[in-house]
Amino acid sequence: MKFRRVWFLLPALLVVVALVVLAGCSSGTSGTITEGGSTTVQPLAEKLAAAFKLDNPDVEVIIGGGGSSVGVTACNDGTVDIGAISRELKADEPQLVKHLLARDGIAIVTSPGNPVTGLTKAQVRGIFGGTITNWSEIGGPNHSITVVAREEGSGTRAAFQEMVMDKPDPAVQITDKAILLPSNGSIKQTVKGDKYAIGFISMGLVDTDVKALAIDGVAATEENAKSGDYPIVRSLYFLTKEQPTGLAKDFIDYCLSSEGQAIVSDEGYISVD
Amino acid sequence: MRSRYITDRSSRVLLIVCASLSFVVLLGIAIFTLRESLPALTQIGLLDFLFGTDWRPTDDKFGILPMIVGSLSVTAGALLFAIPLGVGCAILLAEVAPHRVRQLLRPAVELLVGIPSVVYGLVGMVLVVPLIRQIGGPGFSVAAGVIVLTAMILPTIVSISEDSIRAVPKSHKEGALALGATHWQTIWRVLLPASRSGIAASIVLAMGRAVGEAMAMIMVMGNAVRIPTSPLDPARTLAGGIAVEVNYAAGLHQSALFAIAVVLFLMIIVINSIALVIMKRGSHAQNVC
Numbered sequence: 001m002k003f004r005r006v007w008f009l010l011p012a013l014l015v016v017v018a019l020v021v022l023a024g025c026s027s028g029t030s031g032t033i034t035e036g037g038s039t040t041v042q043p044l045a046e047k048l049a050a051a052f053k054l055d056n057p058d059v060e061v062i063i064g065g066g067g068s069s070v071g072v073t074a075c076n077d078g079t080v081d082i083g084a085i086s087r088e089l090k091a092d093e094p095q096l097v098k099h100l101l102a103r104d105g106i107a108i109v110t111s112p113g114n115p116v117t118g119l120t121k122a123q124v125r126g127i128f129g130g131t132i133t134n135w136s137e138i139g140g141p142n143h144s145i146t147v148v149a150r151e152e153g154s155g156t157r158a159a160f161q162e163m164v165m166d167k168p169d170p171a172v173q174i175t176d177k178a179i180l181l182p183s184n185g186s187i188k189q190t191v192k193g194d195k196y197a198i199g200f201i202s203m204g205l206v207d208t209d210v211k212a213l214a215i216d217g218v219a220a221t222e223e224n225a226k227s228g229d230y231p232i233v234r235s236l237y238f239l240t241k242e243q244p245t246g247l248a249k250d251f252i253d254y255c256l257s258s259e260g261q262a263i264v265s266d267e268g269y270i271s272v273d
Numbered sequence: 274m275r276s277r278y279i280t281d282r283s284s285r286v287l288l289i290v291c292a293s294l295s296f297v298v299l300l301g302i303a304i305f306t307l308r309e310s311l312p313a314l315t316q317i318g319l320l321d322f323l324f325g326t327d328w329r330p331t332d333d334k335f336g337i338l339p340m341i342v343g344s345l346s347v348t349a350g351a352l353l354f355a356i357p358l359g360v361g362c363a364i365l366l367a368e369v370a371p372h373r374v375r376q377l378l379r380p381a382v383e384l385l386v387g388i389p390s391v392v393y394g395l396v397g398m399v400l401v402v403p404l405i406r407q408i409g410g411p412g413f414s415v416a417a418g419v420i421v422l423t424a425m426i427l428p429t430i431v432s433i434s435e436d437s438i439r440a441v442p443k444s445h446k447e448g449a450l451a452l453g454a455t456h457w458q459t460i461w462r463v464l465l466p467a468s469r470s471g472i473a474a475s476i477v478l479a480m481g482r483a484v485g486e487a488m489a490m491i492m493v494m495g496n497a498v499r500i501p502t503s504p505l506d507p508a509r510t511l512a513g514g515i516a517v518e519v520n521y522a523a524g525l526h527q528s529a530l531f532a533i534a535v536v537l538f539l540m541i542i543v544i545n546s547i548a549l550v551i552m553k554r555g556s557h558a559q560n561v562c
Contacts, residue, residue, distance in 0.1 A: 069521040146411040151496065152330050153521025173329070179413050179495040179507050182517055186492075193403055194412065 033247050036064030037071020037084035038155045039183050040104065040202045041236050044267050045084060048255050051263055055254075059247060065183075068155030072096065075239045081248045083239035086155035086202070087162070099238040099252050102261075103270040105203035105225035106160055106232045107212035109188070113195045116140045118214035121231055124164055127198060130175030135196060147178040148187050148199035156184065159234040160200050204268035226270045236269070303538065310535045313528035322532060328498040330518070330526040337533055339500045343415070343508035344540075346501060347490065348483040350419035351426055356476055358423070359430030360465075363472075366431070367438040368460055379435075385428040394492030397421035402493055410505035413495030419504070421489050426479035433478065437471020438464055470551050477548035481541055487512035511537050 035045055042065045049061035066074070068085040075083025076094045086104065089095060108124055110116060116139055119127075126132035127145055136142040150157035157174070165172045179197075181187050187199040192209040203220060206212045212220035215231055224230040244252050254260050261271040314322065317335050325336020362382070366375050401420050406412030441464050449459040465472070487510070495507025496517055509517070515530050515537075522530050 066520045069523060073523055148411075151517050151521075153518060153526075176497060176499045177507075178497060179411055180497055180509075180517070182491065182496075189398075190413070194406060197411065 031058050031247070032060040032062065033082065033251050034062045034064070034080040035082040035084060035238075035251075036066055036074050036080040037239070038068045038086040038236070039065045040086040040156055040204075041071075041084035041101065041238075044102065044204065044236070044264065044269060047263055047267055048260055049251075051260070052251055052254050056250070059250075061251065067153055068158065069153045071155075071239060075241055078241070081240070082244075082252065085237050085239060087158040087234060096239040096241055097243060099240070099244075099256065100235055100272050101238050101255055102236045102264045102272055103225070103233055104236050105220060105222075105230050105270070106156060106163070106200050106234065107203045107206045107220045108198065108200050108215060108232075109191050109206065109210040109212050110198050111191055111193070111195045112208070112211045114140065114211065116213065117211075118217060120216050121164060124215065125172055128160075128165060128174050128178070128200075129172035130177060141196075143196045146194055146197040147175060148190050148197050149174050149178040149180055150184075150187065150200075151180045151182055154182075156200065156202060160232070163232050163234065202269075206268070222265075222268060222270060233270070306531055306534050306538060309528055310532035311528070313525060313532040314535075316525060317529065317532075322529070323536070326500065328514075330522070330529065333525065335525075335529040335532075337511065337514070337536070339498050340509050340511045340514045340533070341536070342500045343494070344484055344510040344512070346508065347415055347418040347422055347494070347510060348480060350415065350504070351422035351483050352476065352480060354419065354423040355426050355430055355479060359427050359475070359479075360434055360472060362427070362431045363434035363438055364460055364465075366435045368456070368464065379432075382428045382431050385424070386432070390425065390486060390489040391492075393421050393425050394489035397489060397493040405505065408505065410503075411495060411507060413493060413507045414505045415494065415501050415508050416504040417493040418490050418508070418510075421493050422483050422486060425486065425489065426483050429479040429482060430472075430475045433475030434468070434472045437468040437475070440471065441467040470554055474548050474552045477544055477551065481544045481548070484540055484544065485512050485537065486510070487516040491517055511540075 033049075035049070042063060045063045049063050052061060053059065064080065068087055071080075071083035071085045072089065072093050074080045075096055083096065084101075089098065108119065114135075116135065119138060123132060123138050127138070128147055128149065130147075132138060132145065134142065134144055150160075161171075161174065165174060179190070181190060184201045184205050187201050188205060188210055191197045191199045201210070203212065203222070203225060206220070214220060218224050218229045218231070220230060225233050238252055238255070240248060240252070255264075256273070258273055261273040264271045313335065317325075322335055322337060323341070324338050325334065326338050327334040327336045328339065362378075366378055366382075370378065397417060397420070401417045402412040402414075404412075405414050405417050405420075408416075445463050445467055446459055449463040450456075454462065490510045490513040494509065494513065496509045496513060497507040498509050498514070499506070501508040511533050515533050518526070519530055
C-alpha cells in the first residue's frame with residue numbers, strides 16, 4: 001500500500017520540479033546576451049564574449065553557431081539578441097541592422113604535405129567547378145583532386161561562391177562531386193588528413209595543420225588581406241533587429257572599440273578600426 | 274474499501290492519459306510534418322521531387338533521387354554484412370558459446386546499442402575514412418558508411434535473433450538430437466528454421482534503424498548530392514540530408530526538407546509494418562507447433 005502511494009506522488013513531484021526550473025529560467029533573462037549564427041564568427045565571438053565578461057562579470061553572453069542563415073532568421077524572430085553573418089545580406093532576407101565586426105580572408109588550403117604552393121584564381125575556379133580534376137594539371141603529383149566544400153547555406157560557401165565562382169561571368173557552380181562538410185573545423189580536419197584534398201576556410205582559422213595557398217602570387221596573410229592585395233576577402237557582421245539598446249549595445253560597442261578590435265587582430269581576422 | 278476503489282479508478286485514468294499522450298504526439302508529428310511539406314510537394318511536383326537528380330536549394334532545384342539511392346545503398350550494404358555476422362553471433366551466443374563467454378559477450382553486445390551515434394561517427398571519421406582513402410577516392414564514401422552502419426545495427430540483429438533462437442521449444446532440439454542429428458545439423462535444420470520469423474524481424478528492425486541514421490552518416494559519407502557510382506564515392510542519405518541543411522533552410526527549402534522527412538516517415542512505417550506482420554506470423558506459427 002505504501003509503495004503505491006509513493007507512485008502517485010511522482011507526477012506531482014515532476015510538476016513541482018518543472019515549475020521550479022521554469023521559474024529559474026524566466027528570472028535569469030536579465031543580464032544575458034544571446035548571439036548566434038555564422039560558424040566563422042563563432043570562435044571570434046567567444047573570445048570577445050570572454051573578454052567582455054572580465055569587465056562585466058554579472059553579464060552572461062551565450063554564443064551559438066548554426067550558420068549565417070540561422071543568424072539572419074534567429075535575429076529576425078528574436079531568438080537571439082545579436083545575429084552573426086559571414087556574408088552580405090541577400091535581397092530576399094529581412095534587412096536587419098548590420099554592424100561591421102571584422103573582415104576575413106578566405107584561405108584556399110591543402111595538406112602541408114602537398115607540393116603545390118600557389119594557384120591563380122582561375123585555377124581555383126577550375127578545381128571547385130570540376131574542370132580541373134588532377135593535381136598534375138596544376139603542377140602537382142599525378143593524383144585526382146579531392147574537393148572539399150561547405151554545405152549549401154554556409155556563409156563561407158556563399159562568400160566563396162560570390163568572390164571566386166561568380167566572377168567573371170558566367171558563374172560556375174561548385175562541383176557536385178565535392179565532399180560537403182558542415183563546419184570550418186571538419187574541413188580543416190579532412191584537408192589535414194588527406195594529402196590530395198583542397199578546401200576553403202576562414203583565414204583566421206589557418207594554422208600549422210593546413211597550408212594556405214598563395215592566390216595570383218599573393219600569399220594568404222593577414223597583411224595582404226588588409227592591404228587588399230589578397231583577392232578573397234569578405235566582411236563579418238553582427239546583426240540586430242533595430243538599433244541596439246542596453247546590453248546588446250554595450251557588447252557590440254565593446255567589440256567595435258579599439259580593445260575589441262585588438263582581439264579581432266589577435267585571432268587572425270582583419271580589424272576594421 | 275472506498276479509497277481502494279478510487280486508487281484503482283484514478284490509476285486507470287492516468288494510464289489511459291499516458292497511453293493516449295504518446296499517440297497524440299505521434300499524430301501531431303505526422304500532421305505537422307505533412308503540413309510543412311505541402312508547399313514543397315505542390316510547388317516542386319511529386320515526380321520532380323522524387324526522381325530529380327539535381328539538389329541545389331539556392332537555385333530552387335530539389336531532386337532527392339541521389340539521397341534515396343544513397344540511403345538505400347548504404348542500408349543494403351550494411352545489411353549484407355550485418356545479417357551473416359549478426360545471425361552467426363546469435364547462434365554462437367545461444368548454442369555454441371560456454372556460459373561464461375556468453376555472460377561476457379551478451380552485455381557487451383547490448384552495450385553497443387547504447388553508444389551514441391555521434392561516437393560511431395567520430396570513430397568512423399578518424400579510423401575508417403583514412404583506411405578507405407588508402408584504397409582510393411576521398412575516403413568519405415558509401416563504403417565508410419556501410420562499415421560504420423554495420424557496427425551500429427549488429428547489436429539489434431544479435432540480441433533479437435538470439436532471443437528467438439532461445440525461444441525455440443527445447444523439445445525440438447532434443448527431438449533432433451535424439452534422431453541422431455549432429456549439433457550443427459540441429460542448428461541449421463531445426464533451430465534456425467523454427468526461429469526464422471524472429472530473425473527476420475530483427476533484420477527489419479535493424480533496417481529501420483539504418484535508414485533513419487543521420488549523424489554518423491554525415492560524418493563519414495561526405496554528403497555530396499550525387500548518385501554514387503562506386504562504393505568509394507561519397508553520397509548523402511535522406512536523414513543526413515535533413516540534418517546537414519536544416520539549420521540553414523528557410524521557405525521552400527525548409528519545406529523540401531520536411532518533404533524528405535515525409536518520405537523517410539513512409540519508409541519507416543513500411544519497414545515497421547513488415548516487422549510487425551513477420552512477428553505476428555511467427556508467434557502464430559509457434560502456437561501451431
